[in-house]
Structure formats: structure tokens, C-alpha cells
Amino acid sequence: MPLDPQVQAIRAAREAGGHRQLYDYTVEEARAQDLAAILATAGTPEPVALVEDRSIPGPDGDLPIRIYRPQPAGTLPVLVYFFGGGWTLGTIDTSDAICRSLANAAGCAVVAVGYRLAPEHKFPAAVDDCHAAVDWIARHGAALGLDPDRLAVGGDSAGGNLAAGVTLRARDGGGPEIAAQLLVYPNTDYRSDTPSRRENNDPYFFNARSAQWYWDNYLADPEQGSDPLASPLRAADHGGLPPALVITAEYDPLRDEGEAYARKLAAAGVAAELTRYPGVVHGFFAMGGVLDAGRQALAQAAGFLRDALAAPEPAAPEPAVHAPAVLDLAELHGSVSDPLLDAMNFLNEVTGRFPDALSFAPGRPYEGFFDVQQVTHWLTVYTDHLRKERGYTGRQVDTELFQYGRTSGLIQDLVARTIANDESIVVPPESVVVTVGCQEGMLIALRALCATPADVLLVSSPCYVGVTGAASLLGIPVVTVPEGPHGLDPAAVAEAARRVRSEGRRPRALYLVPDFANPSGTSLSHGARRDLLDVAEAEDLLLLEDNPYGFFSREGEPAATLKSMDTGRRVVYLGSFAKTAFPGARVGYVVADQEVRGADGRRTLLADELSKIKSMTTVNTPTLSQAVIGGLLIDSGFRLREANAGAIAFYRANLETLLAELERHFPAARRAELGIGWNRPAGGYFLTMTVPFTADQRALERSAREFGVLWTPMSSFYPDGSGTRLLRLSCSYLSTSEIEEGVRRLASFVASECATAAP
Template identity: 65%
Template sequence: MNFLNEVTARFPDAVSFAPGRPYDEPFDPSVVAGYLDAYAKYLERDRGLSQRQVGGLLFQYGRTKGQIHELVAATVANDEGIEVSPESIVVTVGAQEGMLLALRALFRDSADVLLVASPCYVGITGAARLLDIAVEPVPEGPSGVDAAAVGAAAARVRASGRRPRALYAVPDFANPSGTSMPEGARRELLATAVEEDLYVLEDNPYGLFSRTGARTPTLKQLDEHRRTIYLGSFAKTCFPGARVGYAIADQPVVGPDGGVTLLADQLSKIKSMTTVNTSPLAQAAIGGMLVTYGCRLRALNEERIRRYRERLVALLAALRRHFGDDGAVSWNVPDGGFFLVVSLPFVADEAALTRSARDHGVLWTPMSYFYAGAGGERQIRLSCSYLEVAEIDDGVRRLREFTRAHR
């Protein structure tokens, strides 16, 4: 990330397919005040709180598990068909904190191993490194993580005398590959999780942004055995500056005294020793957005869904237009999300990226960044979320010039 930031700063006029951030839409700060007001009125009207109590919720330290948990529960029920108790939800500082909390709660010692799709989002592998958790890659296929590959990875781990503890997966429009798992593959993965005694950390930041409008049930919705810990975020669907996410952890935990609590309570205990609580004001802004749109993110995101769909379609069209006659260059066709992968006939490393930015004015991300070991050396990730449609075509034209010159 530091290298990408440095190259971007050096070549500010380059068309950049590198950032995986949301579109930089015009945003009126006064809108936040409206959402704060909507949330305050919800607390008074629906929760029966006095103005003084509302003020305390917004301006004091808050409940460690979060204060918008009931709204989050209603939202995942409306949008994803996930029916869980609000008490099984921990409101986090982005999904990234949810990953850290889940890893810290699940992994007991150096014998526990995390399975990750390969290639994989660097946030989870970075979190594992911070906690000294060993990682075992699971090769990703055209349809995402394959259940048989998970079983083989679990067998490798056990053969080494260690224990596979959990699997991290992004079933919908994964970062960086853009792949998605069909429903049948999801059911097979859940069956494997039961057989191998694995928890599944399901990360779903892009699920709303389908190119075709089709929806596949989340792992959490399909899960009948509570193997799935669901990680959500409002960064892409509301706004990233709030830094609000959530973890759904409804697994029962039996304590030393025989008492039963939820895994969410264990996450909360860890959170109390780290961030204490997620910003009440940030939660209130997100809560106000949810209240305003009836706890339905799909309604809130109609324009964003259209925008991201338009950009992914534009990127695929530009690749066909500029590379359609080049048999040495290929790419996948995601069903949604922000990303796709282009395979090149040469090594796409940091030196190549520097030449691409300097000589041709186009930036991308080397796929090798997303592999725990070797892999992705001749592939690049393109992100279309941050660009205008006209920039996408110009950027792909520049990418074609770079590939021609670099061979």
C-alpha cells in the first residue's frame, strides 16, 4: 500500500485503476446533521428516550457491543434474509476490527491455523500477522473457494500437527479477483466446514453491487449449523468516513462454569480492551441513514448500484475494445463488485508498474500483492469503482499502449 501511494503521488495525472475505494461522490456535510437528527428522533419516538438520554447516547462513552445493533439486525434481515438476535451483533470500527476481534477470539495458540483464499484481501492476512496466526492458502478457482480445496488444505494442516481453525472467504465479488461462489458451491463449503470443524469468516462488503441484478444467498443465510461469523461494513453502502462495521457472531460459547453466552459477548470483551466502543456519533450517522431508508440498504444504494454496474460494464467493454484482438491478454468477467483480474504475457511487478505510470500514465495493482506465497506474477487487478466512465476507456487505452511497449 505504501508503494502504491508513493507511485500515485509521483504521477498524479495517471489514470488509476489501483484504489479499491468507493466512488468519490459529491457529499454535502449538512446531510450528516440530518441523519443525526433522524436517529435522535428514532430514539425518542421508538425507544421512548428523553432528550437528555439521547444526548448521553450520542456524546458519552457507549455500549461496547454498539447501540445500533437492533437497526443492523433489521437491515440484514431485510436485505439478506439473515435472521439473528440483535444481541449477536457487535458494532465495530469498520469490518477490519471485526476481523481482528474474531481472530483473537477463535485462535488459542500457535497450533491453530487460518485458511484463506489465495489470492486474498490483504487486510485479513495482515491481521493474522499482527496476532501471530499461521495462514494456509486455499487456491481460488473461477467460482471462488472450492470445498474440495478447503478439505485438502485442512488435511495438510492436520498432517503438520496443527489444527485448521477457521476459513476466511468473500463469496460475493471478492477482492481482488472479483469471483463469486454459486449457491451450490456455498452449500458444499458449509458442509465441509461442519466436517472439518471449521468456522467461516464471511466478509461481504460488495454483495449489493451486482452487475446483473441477480442475488445469491449469503453463507450466513444458508448456514444451519452456526459455523459462519458474518462481517459487514457500511463503508461501501453508506460512507467510509464513518468507519462503522459489524460482526454477527451468534455461536453459543460454554464458559468454565457451564454458563452459555454468545460468541458476540466474547468479541465484546476483547473490544473493551482495544477500542472500548465504536464512536457513538458515527453510529448515530449510520443509524439515521438506516432509519431514513427503513433499514433497507438496497433502497439507500439504488444510485450507487447503478453507478458501479455502469462502471464495471464500461471496463469490460473497454477491455474487449482495446484488447479483443490480443490473444496474449485475458481477463475474467465478474458478476459485480469493483474488481477484475487481467492476465499479461510478462511479469507485472513494481518495476513494471513504475514504467506504466511514468511512461503511459496508467496505474494498476500487481496481483502478487494478494498471495501469501508465490502467485499472480503475471496478473494485475483493475478497480473501476473510483473512475468516471470516460476515464475508464482512456485508462484501458493507455494500458494497451503499455502492454505493447513492455513485451
């Protein structure tokens, strides 16, 4: 999401005030500037029952601590908190507001530790001090009313790094027992080269250069960065560590390494909760005085500590009767107000209100092909494959089906073999990501490719609403390229790309359906496909090729996919088994064999990067669904086109019937009289009809109510709201007899509307 408005206000104030980054000062100057900035945004310190400053024995002399108690007497659980500041900046005062808030809200004592700072004291001095403080409290805290059996550690930024390091040392070094860890945007990897490191370089906030400056101050030798106590992400084993709450910020260079650490913990069986706060920056946890998100994160952290430490709930006043919360639509994400969503909801509503109407609206597969016995058969085929071909034991088969699966998928190799046979797309299995339907594939591809507000997605007009909807959810700007009668014109695509670039933006990708497009039914010629690949190369575009209908040709040989012609790896191929198997499986895939090069020269596939995003959305595509689809692919000999021979013949006959019935009810003379027409797609599910009246929701409702026939207004597919005199007809969901009756009803409706619209 965009930068939070409250964060924008901080940025504007810093910009107006001539803000300098801390690394531009001497260390002593930076320490004073950092503390002043924190105190300015932390808000008024909350009163607590007792604050006590003490010194305890440390590894190198006395170690200062400060104890905050929400009640003056009694034994309390305790959080040992390490302030942030890149191991270089900060004092106990740095985290004063945080410690007070957590003590009151969590109902526990909080002990802040004044560990030694770099560069005067290099790694591992800070870790030594923090572990020594935790160990002392575990041994001697009972005399101070601190319960050693309910002890947690926590910290923000470098403090989060120290908390993670203390838990590793406690696990491996004989204690003490730690009940929980609170890690707020922690540093976890010295050599982290992540998208968040590369993307977040705002000069007015903590950025990648800031992170490196702190590491340079902290480590005596870069080789120390490999030590798990410096880089907890690099620990060989993350099992046996305390339950964790990991909080990250969307616009933080440390975001990805913090989230990677949460995933490592979870993969090792640790109860790890991860929350990314959208729209905010590094340091927001300490900005509760000016940021709502900071206060929300503090409340979440307190709730986590209450649960983890079994602390008593803080005393609350008598409950009051409150009116139910009412949310302001204007304060929700703008995508929920998209007129397109209302249009789709209206179509569903009309369908429900007129169940007897014959519907040319849905692009659904014909239900006569569905047989539940096929599902059980394909599942058996897949499990047999695991046992016989992969040598799985019965227990391993159970794990494959019932447990979380690999993020990139279980059936990548089966998909790769199938598309090689059916589409002549030859790629290694590791370039395939199995997704929750094609829609997730679009979402993660757009999120990965469009990294800045200047990145633009090109789409045809009209266009499938799923991709424009995904772009809207992600805040990605869309620029349309008008379709012609034969689909997209490559020259028009090139012109649009150059226009976008002249505006100072980057045309990042073009989404298209080259075969029997939804909604128009148009297809690109072989020559146009070759020209489009040339345009992609010349304009540095990626092509997002969506091919749900390619099998269902009405005439001639199937066209070559763009991906099969893609010698320059310009095409990201989006596939789905919704039409070629069944949509209820919700299994799709992305072929992303593009090479990605990191700043350190390391090379991965785009598929690897998409898997990272998927791990934060759906985690993995349901294993049972993958097993069923995998069984189908195996059962078909990895030739899904041949397995769909019956469906191909059915949809071909349906489209022929629809075209013939339109011709019968609207012969040439009648078409000329009424001013109507339609295209003749070479395959697929859809065609478009041109009419002389406004084909809007009002007309659709009248069509359903008075004539018993449904269709889809084409204006829903035009991002600019045009196409008001076009309607889409789908032939996939009906039998041939229903198509015949449906066209008869449609002809009556069209004639009636034309008469009403006549001057």
C-alpha cells in the same frame, strides 16, 4: 505475542532442572522453595538509606512490619505493601527487592506487612492484618516520619487481592483515607472462569491449578469466595475507591480477572490505569533481576506512586547529553517487516508522485455520491428516533452521542433489522457487535478464535490483504487454498483442512469473500456455498464470511449469503458500511451468534466474547459514527439495498464500461497475439488481468510515469508472492469517461510491455 525470550530461558532452565509445582510439595516445603525461587530471580537488593524491622499491634497479637526509607530523615509519603504467595507462602523477605526498588524510585517510604498465612489462618485473617497495619500507620506513622495524608497500598498476586480488599474495607468501614492502590496481577474473583484461566496451564509456571490450590488453602468454606473482601470483583459498588494502577501479564491465569477489576473501577468513575505486559508470566514483577519487563513494570509502578503521592522526584545526577535513540528493526514485531506493507506504501507513494495518472488501483467508493448534508440529515433522523421511539430526554440524547458507548454498539437492533431485510440473515440484536470498520471485526474474531499456536487460519490465494495482515499482527499461521476461476473449491478447502490436521495443528477458520472477491472478482455458486457449509461441518471449521460487495451485482439476482444458509451456526458474518454508506464513518459489524459454553456450564454468545476483546482495543465504536449510520438505516426503512439503487446502477455501468473498453482495445485476435486475458466478474469493483510480463512495482512505476495509468500488482494479494503476471483493475473510483481514457492508456502500456517482453 510469543513468550518473551527471557521468560523462555527461565522455562527451559526449569524444564531441564526437573521443576516441580509448589502444589506438589507440603506447605512448609513449598514456602522454602518459593522464597528460594524468588531470591534467585529478584537480582541484587538495592541499598536504601534505612531499613527497620518493627512489631505493631495486630488483630491476633504482634504483627511484624519492615520499613524501607530512601532517605534517613524527614517525613515521607508511604506505600504499605503486601507480598504475594497465594495467602499461603511468603514472608516480609519475599517482597524485599520490590520494596527496595519502589522506595528508591518512587521517593517514598515502603512498609512491608508480615500478615498471617493460610492454611493455618483462614480468610479473613490476612485481610484483617493488612487493614490493621494500614490503620496503625495512618494513626501512628507520623511519629516515624510517615505522612498519613499521603498513604497508598499495594501488592502483587494475593498481595494485590489484599490491597483491593483493604481499600474496600477502608471505604466502607470509616477509613483510613487511602490515596492510591497498586494492584499487580491481583486475584479478584474466586470463581473466575476466564479464557486466561483456561489457556495458561504451563507446568513450569503459575497456572490454573496453582490458583485453585491457593484458594483452597485460603478459604474455610467455598461460600466465603463470594465475600467482596475475598473476591473484590464481586463488590456491589466500586465507586469511591482510590485511583489504581493495575498491571497484568499476558500469560497469566489471573490476567482476565485483574483486567476485569480495572474495568469495574473505571466504570465506577475511579481513575484506573491498566497495563498488560506482553509475553510474560505471573510473577514477572518480582523477577527484575532476570527480566527486562520486571524492571519496566517496577519503573511504571514507581512513576504512578510518585504522581499519586506527590512525592518529590528522587535526586538525579546532572543531565548528560545523549544521542537520539535508534531502534533496531529486527527487534520490532515481525509484521512491520512484512513485504506486503512495503507494497501498499509503494502504491500510495506512486499515486502521490503522479497525481495526473488515472488510477484503477484503489477499491474506494465513488466520491460523487458524497454529500455532507446527508450526514447532518441522518444524524437528525437518529436523534429523532431516540426521542420518539425510545423516549429519550434531551440529556439522554446528549449522553448517547457524547459519552463512551456500549462496547457491543448502540445500533445493534438497527443493523439486525437491516440485514434481515437485505440478506435474509435473521439473528437477535445481541449477536451483533458494531466495530470500527470491518477490519476490527476481523481482528477481534481472529484473536478470539485462534487461541493457541496450533490454530491455523485458511485463506484463499489470492486473498484480501487486510485479513492476512491481521493474522500477521496476531502471530496466527496462515495456510492458503488456491482459488479457481469460480472462487474457492470446497473440496480443496476440505483437503487443506485435513492436511493441516495431519501436521498436528487445528484448522480453526476459513476467511472468504463469496461475492465478487477482492482482489479476483470471483464468486461462489449457490451449490458451492452449500458444499462449503457441509465441509465446515465435516471439518469442524468456522467460516469468516466477508461481504463488502454483495449489493453490487452486474447481472441476475443477488446470491444468498452463506450466513443466510447457515443452519449450523458455522458462519461468522463480517459486514461493513464502507461501500454501502461511506468509508469515513468507519462502522462495521460482526454477526457472531455461535454459542460459547464455559467450564461451569454457563452459556454466552461468541458476540459477548468478541465484545470483551473489543473493550481492550477500541473500547467502543465512535458514537457519532454509529448515530449517522443508524440514521441512514432508519431513513432507508432498514432496506439498505434499495437505498443503494443509484450506487448499484453506477458500479454496474462502470464494470460494463471497463469490460467493453478492454474488449474494444483488445479484441480476441489481439489478445491471442499479446498473450493477455481477463475474467468477467458478475459484479463488484474488481477484475484481474493476465499479462505475459512481470507486473511488479517497477512496471507499475513505468506505467504511471510514461503512460499515466495506475493499477495494482496482484502479487501483493498472494501470501506466497506468486501472481507476478497478474494485475488488478478497480472500476469503482472513476467515472465512465475516465475509465474509457484509462483503458486507452492501459492498452498502450500493455502493448509496450508485451513488445519488450517478447523473445
